[in-house]
Amino acid sequence: MHKVLLVDDESWVVESLKDLIDWERYGFEVVGQAYNGTDALEAIWRYKPDVVFTDIRMPEMNGLELLQRGKSLPFPVHYVVVSGYAEFAYVQKALNYGAVAYCLKPFDELEIAGVLMKLNQMLEAGKPSDDSSLIPWIEDPSAANERKLEDELMQHGISDVAVDGIVMVVSVGSGELPDIHERVIKLKTGTSKTAYLLSGRQAEAMRTKWTLQFPAGMMGIGVSNKVCELSGIKGEIANADVMAYQFFVTKDNRAYEPQLFKDAELNQHMLRMSDAIRDKDHKSAQLVFSSIEDLFREQVLSIRHAFQVYNMTVSFLFKLGQTENILYSYEQLAQSFDHVFDMMAELRSLAARYLKTPDLALAETKNQTFNAMFQFVTENFQQDISLQDLSEQFYMNPSYISQLFKKEVGETFTTYMSKLRIKYACELLDGSSLSIQEVSEKIGYHDYFYFTRLFKKIMGKTPTQYRNEQLV
Structure with a gap:
């Protein structure tokens, strides 16, 4: 959701605008309100909204002054001016100061909706796109893949790797890291996990912001060491991944660096x-x-x-x-x-x-009980099933279940589950257009790098190599 701040010196106007629009329908949420320009500027620093709807005539600081002051903020904000005055001079000044739109009171629901749709397109276009197709190049840092990755970094404006270095940032939680709009490569590595590749200089500036105000929706942020060689990216993503989950240890949601x-x-x-x-x-x-x-x-x-x-x-x-x-x-x-x-x-x-x-000694196998458990695992292998889950569902000691699998199937429960999943992954890689990340999630692995390591361990090649061989 994009964040909106409403500003007007009359509270009933703010409430009217808040209730008039189904903000969520257009991808927005109202995060705050202010009743004069000075308070609005403080609220903008506090909430870091994507959009500010502001009146022009207000005490202490008017709306046009607010737009001017907003230009110096270190993060982008889009302004929509709302006013009861249809004077051309006001409209011209507002647009010259960078307002996206000028809306008249009383509010017209269709007009506001049109402005929101336009804003949503602008904001979505400004977000870093998902470049997860680059992950195989990071996973297999051959000379050819390093050249491809270097070209991709150049296209994203990350050029002085040897000088500025690259920093990997991993976020865990809903939403995306704010204030990252350019010179970034974004990799979706899990259901609620994203890795970002930034220049060392940009990462340093962002880290200060996240320290001052932790982004809404995030559970944890991990910031890697800086690397000046592309071969180090994979290892530092792993380091940032660990640090992104440090909230699990500290109970404190903030950005963590390797230690x-x-x-x-x-x-x-x-x-x-x-x-x-x-x-x-x-x-x-x-x-x-x-x-x-x-x-x-x-x-x-x-x-x-x-x-x-x-x-x-x-x-x-x-x-x-x-x-x-x-x-x-x-x-x-x-x-x-x-x-x-x-x-x-x-x-x-x-x-x-x-x-x-x-x-507990290993008792004689009761085929009926094992068959029911075996059928359950075979039919539900895409779900998160653990030995502990089976223990609770079938009232058996996990050790006994493990021994049953070895006796009846010839391999451990973990190995059996992994083979089922990788076999299905091969079918999806061969017979569908799903991305490797989507295949990983569909078979029950929500961490891309874990999936690729396991796939290579069982199949002797990466998912990308396997898919390419099927195309020949």
């Missing part, structure tokens, strides 16, 4: 966790949980570490082995828990339950 984390210390704790679970030592396991929580509290770990702690702990508890993962993406983790301490509470509860009970 040093205590990987080695966490690895030591996970070794202790493995020993405690192996020995069914509940007390020691709880002490390890406390030590890990302290690291998260100090904010010296990231969502990458939370992902590691969750999958490894569950694997230790249910004896799943390294190839069996409960969750496979940061997005899944953030959707499953409000923050990392909710996740830790869940792990404490699981450990308390399973370390105080005897191991």
